[in-house]
Structures are given as C-alpha cells and as structure tokens.
Amino acid sequence: MMNPIMHQLALVKRELWEHKSIYVAPAAVAVVSVLVILTGYVFVKGYEGAVELGITAGQNVLGEAERRAALMGFLVGNTAIYYFAAAILTIFYCLDALYAERKNKSILFWRSLPITDAETVISKLLTALIAIPVVTWVVVIAAHLVTLLFVSLFVEIEGGSAFFMIWKSAPIFDVWAANLVAMLSLPIWYSPLIGWFLFVSAWTKRSPLLVGFLPLVVVPLLEYFILRTTFVRDAIQSRFDQMPLISGDKVIRIFDNHDFGNVSESFSLFDLISVPQFLASPAMWAGVIVCALFCTAAIYVRRYRDDS
Amino acid sequence: MSSLVTAQGMSKRYGDVRAVDNVSFEIEKGKIMGLIGPNGAGKTTLLKAVLGLTDCEGQLSVLGLDPFRQRKQLMQNICFIADVAVLPRWIRVHQLLDFVAQTHPNFSRERAEEQLSRTKIKPNAKVKELSKGMVTQLHLSIIMAIDARLLILDEPTLGLDIIFRKEFYSHLLNDYFDGERTILITTHQVEEIENLLTDIMFINDGRILLDSSMEDIPSQFVEVMTSGENAEAARRLGPIYERDVFGKKVMVFENADREQLDALGETHTPSVADLFVAKVKGAAA
Numbered sequence: 303m304m305n306p307i308m309h310q311l312a313l314v315k316r317e318l319w320e321h322k323s324i325y326v327a328p329a330a331v332a333v334v335s336v337l338v339i340l341t342g343y344v345f346v347k348g349y350e351g352a353v354e355l356g357i358t359a360g361q362n363v364l365g366e367a368e369r370r371a372a373l374m375g376f377l378v379g380n381t382a383i384y385y386f387a388a389a390i391l392t393i394f395y396c397l398d399a400l401y402a403e404r405k406n407k408s409i410l411f412w413r414s415l416p417i418t419d420a421e422t423v424i425s426k427l428l429t430a431l432i433a434i435p436v437v438t439w440v441v442v443i444a445a446h447l448v449t450l451l452f453v454s455l456f457v458e459i460e461g462g463s464a465f466f467m468i469w470k471s472a473p474i475f476d477v478w479a480a481n482l483v484a485m486l487s488l489p490i491w492y493s494p495l496i497g498w499f500l501f502v503s504a505w506t507k508r509s510p511l512l513v514g515f516l517p518l519v520v521v522p523l524l525e526y527f528i529l530r531t532t533f534v535r536d537a538i539q540s541r542f543d544q545m546p547l548i549s550g551d552k553v554i555r556i557f558d559n560h561d562f563g564n565v566s567e568s569f570s571l572f573d574l575i576s577v578p579q580f581l582a583s584p585a586m587w588a589g590v591i592v593c594a595l596f597c598t599a600a601i602y603v604r605r606y607r608d609d610s
Numbered sequence: 611m612s613s614l615v616t617a618q619g620m621s622k623r624y625g626d627v628r629a630v631d632n633v634s635f636e637i638e639k640g641k642i643m644g645l646i647g648p649n650g651a652g653k654t655t656l657l658k659a660v661l662g663l664t665d666c667e668g669q670l671s672v673l674g675l676d677p678f679r680q681r682k683q684l685m686q687n688i689c690f691i692a693d694v695a696v697l698p699r700w701i702r703v704h705q706l707l708d709f710v711a712q713t714h715p716n717f718s719r720e721r722a723e724e725q726l727s728r729t730k731i732k733p734n735a736k737v738k739e740l741s742k743g744m745v746t747q748l749h750l751s752i753i754m755a756i757d758a759r760l761l762i763l764d765e766p767t768l769g770l771d772i773i774f775r776k777e778f779y780s781h782l783l784n785d786y787f788d789g790e791r792t793i794l795i796t797t798h799q800v801e802e803i804e805n806l807l808t809d810i811m812f813i814n815d816g817r818i819l820l821d822s823s824m825e826d827i828p829s830q831f832v833e834v835m836t837s838g839e840n841a842e843a844a845r846r847l848g849p850i851y852e853r854d855v856f857g858k859k860v861m862v863f864e865n866a867d868r869e870q871l872d873a874l875g876e877t878h879t880p881s882v883a884d885l886f887v888a889k890v891k892g893a894a895a
C-alpha cells in the first residue's frame with residue numbers, strides 16, 4: 303500500500319506538468335509589471351530636477367512611517383493584478399481539469415493505474431486550493447524583489463541611499479506573509495465556485511465554460527420568476543461581499559482617522575486580516591460544505607460515467 | 611485458485627441494448643485468451659467490466675476482487691492497453707515514468723528504461739512528438755515493467771503497420787509472457803495472433819458463441835472442401851456454415867465424424883478467421 307500523501311504529491315505534480323499556465327501566467331504578469339515599472343523610470347528620467355527633489359524629500363522629509371506606508375502601498379498595488387490573474391487561471395483550470403482527460407481519452411490511461419477517482423478529483427481540488435496560490439505567491443515574491451532591486455539601482459544612480467530609502471523601510475515580510483494568507487484563504491472562500499466548476503468539468507459533454515457560467519445567471523432568474531425568492535442570488539452575491547478574513551473594524555479605524563500621516567511605524571498589513579475570524583465564519587464553512595458536495599458529485603460522475 | 615476471471619450470468623445494458631447478454635466464462639492463470647468479435651459485439655464492454663470501468667449485472671470476479679468496487683486494488687495487478695491514443699499527448703517520457711513509478715507499487719523503472727533504451731524514444735520527448743508506433747512501444751515498455759498478473763489488450767495494434775505489429779507480438783511473447791502471467795486480448799487481425807493464443811472466445815451480439823482452448827479446436831471443428839454429389843452428402847450431415855471457393859463448396863462442421871467427412875473431400879482444421887465467420891454467420895442463419 304503506497305502512501306496516499308505520495309500519491310497526492312505525484313498527482314498534483316502531474317497537474318503542474320499538464321497545466322503549464324499555472325506558472326506561466328503569473329510569470330508573464332510579473333514580466334509585464336516589471337517592464338511597466340522600468341518604462342516608468344525611463345519616463346521620469348525626463349524630469350531630472352523633480353526626481354532629485356523627490357529623492358531628497360523621501361530621504362529627509364518623510365518619516366520612517368510614511369516611507370513604510372508608501373512602500374507598502376507600492377507593493378500592495380503591485381500585487382493586486384496577480385490576484386486577478388490567479389482568479390481567471392483557477393476558473394479555467396477547474397473547468398479543464400476533468401474535461402480535457404475525457405476529451406483526449408487519456409482518462410483510459412489514468413484509470414488503468416491504481417489510483418481511485420476520489421484521489422484524482424482531490425488532487426485537482428488541491429491544485430486549485432493550494433498549488434495555484436502558492437505558485438502565484440512565489441512569483442509575487444520574485445517580482446517584488448526584482449522590482450525593488452531596480453528601484454534601488456535607480457535611487458543609487460540618482461544619488462540617494464537605497465538601503466535607507468527602501469530596504470530599511472519596505473515592509474516586505476509583512477506584505478508577503480499577509481499575501482500568503484490572503485491567497486490561500488481566497489480560494490477557500492470561493493470554494494463553492496471551485497467545486498461547481500470541477501463538477502461541470504467532470505460532467506459536461508461540451509463547452510464547460512458556458513455550462514459553468516450560464517446556470518450562475520439563469521438559476522437565480524428562474525428562481526425569481528417561478529418562486530419569487532432570491533435564495534440562490536443571495537447565496538452567490540454574498541460570496542462577493544466582504545470576505546470574513548478582513549477584520550472590518552480595524553480597516554474602518556484606519557480610514558476613520560483620515561490621518562495617514564500618523565500611521566504608526568508598527569502598522570502592519572497583517573493587522574487587517576484575522577485568521578481566527580475567518581476560521582470561525584459559518585459562511586466560510588457553509589461554502590466548504592457546498593464545495594465538498596460538488597466534488598463528491600464529480601467523483602461519482604467520473605466513476606460511473608460510461609462514455610461508450 | 612487457478613481461475614483469474616470468473617463471470618456468471620454477466621450482463622450489461624445500455625438503455626434497451628444488451629451489450630453483454632448473460633455471459634459466463636472463466637479465464638485460467640497462464641492462458642493467452644483471444645476475445646474475437648465483430649464491431650459492436652460487446653468486446654469492449656466486456657473488457658471494461660473486467661477492468662472495473664463499468665458496472666454490470668450478474669457475478670464477475672477478477673483476481674478474486676469485485677472489479678468495479680475494488681478497482682484500485684485490482685489495478686495494482688492488472689495492466690491495460692486500450693489503443694494507442696490513450697497516453698496523454700502533453701506528457702514527456704521521463705515524466706510518464708516518474709508518475710507511474712510514484713503511483714504503481716509493482717512498477718520497475720529500471721526495467722522500463724531498459725526496454726526504452728532499445729527503441730528510438732528519447733526520455734525528454736513528448737508523447738505528441740512520437741509516431742503512433744513509438745507511442746505503442748512506449749506504452750508497452752511501461753506495461754512490461756509492471757509486474758501484473760493479468761494483462762488486458764484491447765485492439766493494441768490498431769493503426770500500426772505490419773512491422774510494428776509483428777514486433778509487438780514477438781515482444782509480448784518473448785519478454786512478457788512467462789506462463790505465470792495471463793493475457794486477455796481482442797483484435798480484428800485474428801490471423802496475426804492465432805499462433806500465440808492458448809484459448810479463444812468468440813462473441814457476437816453480446817453472447818459467447820465459442821469458448822474453447824486452441825488445442826481442442828481440431829477435434830471440434832473440421833472444414834471439408836468438396837463438390838458435386840459429395841457436397842450434397844456433406845450438406846446432409848449438417849454443416850454450420852458453407853461457402854463457395856473456386857466452384858467448390860467449403861463446409862465447416864462442428865463435432866462431426868471426421869472419418870465420414872474424409873470420404874467426402876479434402877478435410878482440415880479451419881483457421882480461426884474462417885471458424886469465426888462460420889460461427890457468426892452460422893448463428894445468424
């Protein structure tokens with residue numbers, strides 16, 4: 303009997319071989335974002351005087367907390383696009399995961415190996431829940447480092463001190479840790495959709511994209527017209543409300559103060575999220591259960607479906 | 611337990627169509643069983659049931675397991691080649707070996723690599739870059755490196771040229787088959803496997819028409835080439851099938867008195883292909 307964890311590792315690794323977009327897509331985003339920043343510097347080179355002034359101000363006028371806040375804003379802004387890319391990637395991955403193998407008949411080969419249908423479906427779920435976020439996160443770290451290196455080089459060329467202006471103040475570990483937690487929590491929060499897309503992928507005979515999205519629109523409409531209720535619509539909509547990971551009161555406190563100049567030096571992105579609050583959220587667990595039901599259905603379909 | 615596969619009253623329905631209709635058979639250890647039938651006869655359905663890929667009615671036991679419910683345990687001791695199309699096209703050869711090594715407890719990577727080193731297949735090649743014949747060689751190299759008790763081949767040489775087909779079977783016989791293992795094979799090209807089979811089973815319309823060892827065929831079936839009055843006399847003995855060859859009559863008899871037939875014309879044992887036609891057409895007549 304082979305270790306089921308070894309099995310899962312082999313299966314998830316296989317997903318990374320097959321779906322190269324899991325690392326190619328974030329890498330492409332990283333290359334583009336670094337290029338955009340480089341272009342930006344070439345552009346500001348035209349404003350020699352202003353740049354010098356900016357750097358002098360950055361070094362002498364701004365306090366540590368402001369520099370930290372500015373760099374945090376820069377890093378966070380830089381990261382947003384990766385979330386968008388990961389979301390699109392996850393949707394397309396899930397819709398393809400159990401569909402392509404049927405389309406190209408390789409399912410017959412996979413099923414000739416001693417691997418259960420449950421193990422296979424779980425490996426696809428783990429790829430969406432863990433592998434995609436972790437790969438994206440590693441790319442984000444690499445992109446941050448490259449970007450900050452370029453900025454440092456620029457600051458040094460312009461006569462500033464990169465260590466003082468950037469490396470001493472940049473809250474990189476805070477930003478990275480907070481992003482890792484957020485990147486791993488988001489797919490769990492949206493797991494009902496991930497489960498649904500995996501089920502569609504295992505079940506549909508054609509056009510998984512259409513079959514995946516159409517019911518999300520049609521079912522709430524039908525429910526409203528026939529039953530005059532909005533249960534499904536509310537369920538879908540509530541997923542896009544504020545996620546329970548964000549610790550709402552702290553965010554409000556910061557914005558209520560309107561006083562960014564006074565942000566404390568110890569201010570941390572990590573303070574804005576609350577893992578216990580997320581783990582205690584009934585809405586999150588309800589979503590996980592829905593995901594589990596869809597995955598069970600996907601396993602059942604893969605096992606009992608007989609395409610001949 | 612010498613019987614690896616036992617089916618009792620096994621049926622599989624797709625809607626109103628009975629793809630496999632109440633069949634019973636056994637496959638014993640160390641046999642090479644040929645499953646022969648026209649398209650749509652139920653061969654693939656039968657194999658799928660044996661492989662646990664589809665549920666069926668009746669009793670079916672493979673290696674003492676219920677194939678549909680205990681598929682994972684079963685797959686540790688069964689190998690399966692459907693046809694050349696099923697290896698994923700995006701995968702690289704070394705990735706494929708890695709994956710099978712990590713998921714199959716009875717797979718020997720060294721053995722697969724040794725097999726592959728005799729071919730032109732490069733470890734870094736992608737399956738989609740390989741020719742059809744090379745994909746089969748690759749699949750066969752993996753299968754041969756798995757210490758399995760039962761090997762199931764469903765039209766394994768479909769679409770391959772004659773040289774590959776010959777190599778495939780000689781490889782199978784010389785390097786794989788050792789009397790301990792058991793092979794169940796379906797193919798349209800009966801003539802090519804006739805000599806390697808130990809047992810044969812004909813299937814048509816979901817029913818088994820013949821289930822016999824190759825050794826028993828000569829004592830069960832005889833083909834007579836005759837003409838004129840002798841043909842009339844032979845026809846009265848109840849051939850299962852009759853055809854014309856160059857103005858002569860060729861009749862196939864089942865369990866007939868061979869000496870009686872010797873007097874009526876030239877007798878010999880029918881080839882599997884001819885016997886198959888006789889059984890299928892004879893059953894339809």
